Amino acid sequence: MPQYEPQKTESEIYRLWEKSGFFNPDKLPKRHKKPFTIIMPPPNANGPLHLGHAIFVTLQDIMIRYKRMKGYKALWLPGADHAGFETQVVFEKKLEKEGRSRFQIPREQLYQEIMAFTLVNKKVMENQLKRLGASCDWSREKFTLDEDIIKIVYQTFEKLKKDGLLYKGKRVVNWCVKHQTSLSDVELKYEERKSPLYYVKYDVPELHLFITVATTRPETIPADVAIAVNPADNRYKNFIGKYAVNPLNNERILIISDKAVDKDFGTGALKITPDHDKADEEIFNRHPEIKKESKPVINFFGKMEGANMPVELLGLKIFEARQKAMEILRNNNRFNAEFAPEGIDENYINNAALCYKCGSQIEPLNLANQWFVKMTEKPKTGKFSLRDLAIKAVKSGKIKFIPKRFDKIFFHWMANIKDWNISRQIAWGIKIPDKDTTDVFDTWFSSGQWPFAALMSVKKDDFQKFYPTDVMETGSDIISFWVARMIMLGLYATGKAPFKTVYLHGLVRDTNKQKMSKSKGNVISPIEMSEKYGTDAVRMSLIVGNTPGSDPVVSEDKIRGYRNFANKIWNAARFVMMNLPENLQDMDAFAKKAEKSNVLKAEDKKVLKELAAMAKKTTKDMENFKFYSASECLYHYFWHIFADKIIESSKPRLIGKDTKDKLAAQYVLLEILKKTLILLHPFMPFITENIWQTMPQKNKNLLMIERWPGQR
RNA sequence: GCGCUCUUAGCUCAGUGGUAGAGCGUUCGAUUCACAUUCGAAAGGUCGUAGGUUCAAUCCCUACAGGGCGCACCA
Numbered sequence: 001m002p003q004y005e006p007q008k009t010e011s012e013i014y015r016l017w018e019k020s021g022f023f024n025p026d027k028l029p030k031r032h033k034k035p036f037t038i039i040m041p042p043p044n045a046n047g048p049l050h051l052g053h054a055i056f057v058t059l060q061d062i063m064i065r066y067k068r069m070k071g072y073k074a075l076w077l078p079g080a081d082h083a084g085f086e087t088q089v090v091f092e093k094k095l096e097k098e099g100r101s102r103f104q105i106p107r108e109q110l111y112q113e114i115m116a117f118t119l120v121n122k123k124v125m126e127n128q129l130k131r132l133g134a135s136c137d138w139s140r141e142k143f144t145l146d147e148d149i150i151k152i153v154y155q156t157f158e159k160l161k162k163d164g165l166l167y168k169g170k171r172v173v174n175w176c177v178k179h180q181t182s183l184s185d186v187e188l189k190y191e192e193r194k195s196p197l198y199y200v201k202y203d204v205p206e207l208h209l210f211i212t213v214a215t216t217r218p219e220t221i222p223a224d225v226a227i228a229v230n231p232a233d234n235r236y237k238n239f240i241g242k243y244a245v246n247p248l249n250n251e252r253i254l255i256i257s258d259k260a261v262d263k264d265f266g267t268g269a270l271k272i273t274p275d276h277d278k279a280d281e282e283i284f285n286r287h288p289e290i291k292k293e294s295k296p297v298i299n300f301f302g303k304m305e306g307a308n309m310p311v312e313l314l315g316l317k318i319f320e321a322r323q324k325a326m327e328i329l330r331n332n333n334r335f336n337a338e339f340a341p342e343g344i345d346e347n348y349i350n351n352a353a354l355c356y357k358c359g360s361q362i363e364p365l366n367l368a369n370q371w372f373v374k375m376t377e378k379p380k381t382g383k384f385s386l387r388d389l390a391i392k393a394v395k396s397g398k399i400k401f402i403p404k405r406f407d408k409i410f411f412h413w414m415a416n417i418k419d420w421n422i423s424r425q426i427a428w429g430i431k432i433p434d435k436d437t438t439d440v441f442d443t444w445f446s447s448g449q450w451p452f453a454a455l456m457s458v459k460k461d462d463f464q465k466f467y468p469t470d471v472m473e474t475g476s477d478i479i480s481f482w483v484a485r486m487i488m489l490g491l492y493a494t495g496k497a498p499f500k501t502v503y504l505h506g507l508v509r510d511t512n513k514q515k516m517s518k519s520k521g522n523v524i525s526p527i528e529m530s531e532k533y534g535t536d537a538v539r540m541s542l543i544v545g546n547t548p549g550s551d552p553v554v555s556e557d558k559i560r561g562y563r564n565f566a567n568k569i570w571n572a573a574r575f576v577m578m579n580l581p582e583n584l585q586d587m588d589a590f591a592k593k594a595e596k597s598n599v600l601k602a603e604d605k606k607v608l609k610e611l612a613a614m615a616k617k618t619t620k621d622m623e624n625f626k627f628y629s630a631s632e633c634l635y636h637y638f639w640h641i642f643a644d645k646i647i648e649s650s651k652p653r654l655i656g657k658d659t660k661d662k663l664a665a666q667y668v669l670l671e672i673l674k675k676t677l678i679l680l681h682p683f684m685p686f687i688t689e690n691i692w693q694t695m696p697q698k699n700k701n702l703l704m705i706e707r708w709p710g711q712r
Numbered sequence: 713g714c715g716c717u718c719u720u721a722g723c724u725c726a727g728u729g730g731u732a733g734a735g736c737g738u739u740c741g742a743u744u745c746a747c748a749u750u751c752g753a754a755a756g757g758u759c760g761u762a763g764g765u766u767c768a769a770u771c772c773c774u775a776c777a778g779g780g781c782g783c784a785c786c787a
Contacts, residue, residue, distance in 0.1 A: 002747065069730045147779065190785085195787085215787060229786095277787075351785065374781040405716065409782050412715055416783055480782080511723080513780090545735075546726050548718090551780085553724055573747035629726075632734065644751080651745080 004570035010686045014130055017689070025073040029705065036072035037469040038064060039451045040136060041482075042079030044260075044305070045122040046087040049129070051516060051542070051554055052528035053510040054473060057132045058539045059505060059627065060473050061082030064135055066622050070706040075466050077454055078129065078136040080122045082145045082679040084429035084443035084642055085181065089357050091428070092118055103180070105440065110427045115145075128527055131325075133535050133685045135704070144446055150430050150456035153446045155435065156493050159555050165380030165386070166463035167370050172281045173421055175365040176355040177302040179471045180427040182370070183355060185418065187482050188362060190351040197348040199267065200329060202227060202244040204255070211236065211244055211255065212336040214266025217276070218329060219321035221248045223297040226272040226290045228283055229256040235267050245333045245601065248325065249308040254290055258283050266504035267339060267653070274365045281494055297367055306622060318363070318483045324451050347348045369437045373420040373445075379492075385416055389491040390484060399487060402503045402625050403549040406479060412478045420445075448485030451498035469499045474502040476549055483618045484639055502562070503625055506551035508542075513553065524554060533563035536684035540565065543683060544631045565635060569680070570644045573691045576669045586698040587670060594667035604668050611672055615709040617677050631683050638676050646672065 019026035025035065031131035038060050042550060043053055068074040090103055091114050102110055129136070142149060160166045173182035193217040205209050213227060227244055229236040236255070243252040260283055262271045275296035284290060298311075299305040304313045304321045313321050324343075329335060335343025353362040376385045384392065391414050393399045394407055403408045422445045423432060429440030446453075451472070455463045468490075474483065483502055490498030507515055510522045517523065531539045540562035546552040584590055591683065600608075614637050621630035645668070653665040665697055674695075681688040681703050692703035 003749070004747095213787080262786055270787050273787090279785090279787075350787090406782095410715060412783060476781085484760065498735080547726080550725090554725085555736095557736065558724080560749080564747095565750045571747035573746085573748090578746070632726080636734075643747085646749090647746080 002571060002574065004534070004567045004687060006536065006686060007531060008159070009690050010131075010133075010327055010530075010535055013320055013686050013689050013693075014133065015181050016676070016693075017135060017702065017704055018138075018701055020703065020704070022068070023076075023135050024139055025075040025137065028068070028073060032068070032073045032705075033072050035075065035466050036064070036067040037075045037077070037367045037455075037466040038473065039208050039454055040046055040076060040078045040134075041474045042081035042142075042447070042450065043125055043129075044083035044086055045051040045118045045125055045143075046083055047121060048124060049132075049526060050528050051524055052536065053128075053658060054132055055473055055505050055508060055546070055552065056475070057129060057346060057622070058542050059136050060471075061134050061136075061539075062627055062682040063473070064432070065685060065704065066708070068135070068704065069678065069681065069706060070711055071707070075140070076134070076136040077140050077466075078126075078134070078138065079142045079144065079450070080125060081145070081447060082428065082443070085116060085179075085183075085187075085357070085424060085426055086439060086443070088428040089179070093472065101670055104512050106575050107427050114428045123147070124179075129653060129696050131530055131535065132528055135537065135685070140454075142457060144443075144450070145430065146457065148353060149446070149453050152453040152456055153441065153449055154433055156161075156449055156489065157441075159493065160373060160379075161345060163381055164376045165377065165379050166371060167374065168369055170368045171370045171372065171421070172276070172278045173367045173370055173423075173611060174353065174365045175300065175367070176358065176360060177300070177547065178360045179355065180300065180359045182367060182421060182423065183362070184252040184421055184444075184687055186349060188239070188353045189356045189359075190592045191359075193352040194346070195220070195350050196331070197266065197337045197345040198326065198342070198548055199345075200271075201334050201336045202247055202249060202253075204239060204244050206240055206242050206511060207238065210269045210336075211269050212237055213269045213271045214337070214339070215271055216348070217273075217322065218325040219304065219316075219318060220273045220276045220297060221246060221271065221314065222306070222313070223273045223275050223295060224251075224253055224271045225274060225284060226253050226287070227255045227262050228258045228270045228272050229255065229259040229268060230263045231259060232633075233261075233263045235268060247332065247391055248310055248608045250381070252291075253622060256287050257399055258287065267336075273276065277284040277364050281366070294366075298363060298365065300362055300365065302394050306462050337381040359540060367423075369424045369434070369439070371432060371439075373422055375417045375419055375488075382492075386488040386492055387414055390487045393487060393491060393497045398497050399499065402501060406476065406502070406504055406549065410484060418571070425437045444481055444485050445489075447482060449490040450485060450494050451495065452490055452494050462584065467494065467498070468496045470499045471502040471503055473505070476506055479504065501625075504549050505546070506549055509551050509553045511553060512556045514553075525571075526558065529559050531558070533559050534566055534686070536566050536687050537561075537563040540631060540635070540683060543627050544635065546628050547626065558665055565639065566641060566684065569684070569687055570691070572638070572647060573673055573677075573695060575597045575647060577624075577695065580666055580670065587674075587696045591667060591670065591694075597660070597663065599664040600667070601661075601664060602711060606663050607668055608671060611675055612642070612709075613681060619708070619710060622682075627663055627683075634676065638680070642672050642676060675709055677703060678709060681706070 055370055064074050064076040095102060158677050174188055175182055197214050198218050200213050201210040224246055239255045240257045242255050244255055246253055272280045274281040274285055274294040295306055297304055297306045297309055300317050304316045312324055319577045337343045375387045378385050421437040423440055424442050432439050432441055432445055451469055452467060455467050510516055514522055526538055537559050541559040617631045618633060648671055650665045652659050677688045677692055689703045
């Protein structure tokens with residue numbers, strides 16, 4: 001019977017907080033002066049929250065509640081992300097189930113349908129955030145497709161354009177044939193695959209010789225414009241400047257030299273196919289002596305199309321075309337067996353680039369009107385490239401990563417950065433302001449501006465007051481997608497780093513160390529768990545033992561353990577209050593009286609000293625972002641010191657006749673309960689506030705804004 | 713290929729240059745007492761392997777093995 005029942009009271013407690021207005025930093029009492037800001041990484045509004053969301057909600061809520069209690073003007077700005085490609089993929093699956101396809105729906109209608117879908121999910125997501133106890137300022141909530149956000153995104157686009165950091169062009173992009181869109185480099189995944197390497201002979205009539213090229217893609221031979229060899233390769237010195245004959249269409253193609261060609265790979269001779277390979281495109285662009293125009297032979301649906309190819313290939317899918325091309329080459333005796341049996345190395349393994357969503361093989365295709373952001377060039381009006389701005393901010397310590405090792409990953413990524421293709425051929429997103437295209441921005445281009453865009457668009461002076469923000473807390477998996485882009489674009493657009501600390505959490509795993517995913521069927525819903533065990537238990541299970549940057553393992557058993565802890569808190573509090581003087585109205589007055597009456601024994605003083613030491617240690621952990629340690633320490637103290645030792649040893653004193661001794665015991669228990677509730681509040685906000693509200697107070701204050709120990 | 717990281721109790725993980733810690737689990741015992749979502753007690757580790765530095769190494773260095781991650785990619 002005397003058990004804590006979170007389900008009955010949590011929503012009521014949340015309403016109490018909301019009603020107070022204290023989620024809004026402008027409405028906090030006067031003692032709250034210095035701003036402390038966290039911009040919430042806007043969850044994708046395309047489905048219910050999962051445990052990964054619950055982790056970030058808990059971590060950020062802990063930081064915000066802690067700072068609020070410490071007297072900061074704490075702002076946690078919530079948001080929702082339209083999540084362009086991600087949402088469109090989710091929506092397409094829904095369409096598929098209904099027997100429809102996005103390619104049959106007019107663009108404008110598709111946009112409206114996805115918008116309706118997104119807004120429904122947004123509402124669900126907001127309610128779930130509340131369910132998890134998020135103490136964010138709903139009056140400032142933003143959506144990535146809000147008009148004023150779009151306006152700011154366009155301003156940045158214009159600024160980049162004026163600064164010469166944008167260019168538009170025909171470029172080889174990573175094309176996903178299934179999704180009919182290009183993807184950025186970070187949206188690819190790689191898989192080792194066996195791709196037979198074909199050794200193909202090209203005649204060189206002037207020399208009465210042939211040159212052998214190694215390729216995995218014979219079907220693209222009709223699109224060859226040249227053959228390249230390394231300038232230092234003695235085997236081919238005489239070939240440079242001569243013409244070879246394309247074995248599939250008999251066109252003359254020039255043999256050139258370029259140091260990008262690896263002498264030791266294959267035959268040392270590389271066919272240059274600028275329409276279907278990025279590296280080839282780069283080589284092509286630096287050799288104006290290649291007069292030949294490049295023409296694609298594969299279309300956007302992954303089928304063979306174009307002039308100058310054997311008719312047998314026309315209309316075939318890439319893989320079929322490869323087989324057919326191989327057949328033709330073999331029949332014409334074009335394979336060179338010198339390097340591999342029958343001229344084909346069947347055991348060659350390379351990394352295939354795949355779409356990170358559907359896993360289909362990426363086709364490098366040449367696409368017109370693609371917008372790119374220059375990452376390594378100086379803007380016309382500034383001294384530093386986007387990359388250099390970001391590197392400088394992290395090197396100088398203006399931005400710190402927690403854990404620290406992530407700055408190495410960051411620098412490594414920055415060192416290898418390439419120009420960023422921000423055009424996407426999807427309907428769902430912010431339209432690129434360019435009359436020659438229906439493309440939308442890569443969603444990370446707009447969300448890369450989120451910290452300043454969100455603050456600029458809510459209230460007039462919010463940007464002045466709350467920017468730069470204090471902490472960016474997000475998953476370590478999006479450091480390159482998002483964090484790096486926010487740093488670059490934030491510095492570029494505002495001149496200031498968008499945040500001071502980046503706290504990165506890991507990916508939630510199940511007890512078998514597997515990632516949680518719908519397809520594996522091992523997802524745990526934080527909302528279901530909240531309903532079953534209480535939100536506080538879910539929160540604790542996600543925090544204790546979860547060090548920054550490493551993957552937390554979550555199981556129902558663990559959550560159950562913290563449900564038991566909540567119950568322990570509940571009963572210990574009941575015990576303490578049951579044993580207070582009858583009809584006590586004002587616990588603070590009682591405490592003052594007890595302090596004055598000088599009834600404390602040496603043992604009591606020792607216990608209170610330990611309490612103070614524990615509070616100090618907890619505070620130190622909080623300051624150092626060691627929430628895993630603070631929470632564990634509080635758990636241990638409350639259960640095994642306060643409940644098991646201090647409460648137990650107080651029992652005879654509470655029923656004893658010595659009124660002074662009884663008063664001392666009551667006082668000590670009440671002090672410890674008060675302090676531990678305060679310290680536990682950021683972690684377990686519902687139960688602590690719930691108990692606080694039942695304590696004898698003259699003025700019913702909220703625990704949420706109670707002073708943190710050591711705070712004046 | 714380049715870089716990062718991990719390896720500590722059955723499981724999940726802390727931790728420190730000086731006799732190894734927590735939670736969960738396990739075993740044994742208790743029970744009208746705030747709480748059985750409880751209490752008490754116990755078992756359990758040559759801190760991945762091999763070297764080195766040191767008076768002293770789980771901790772620092774080197775190599776190796778095995779996991780994880782990031783980046784790049786050669787046709």
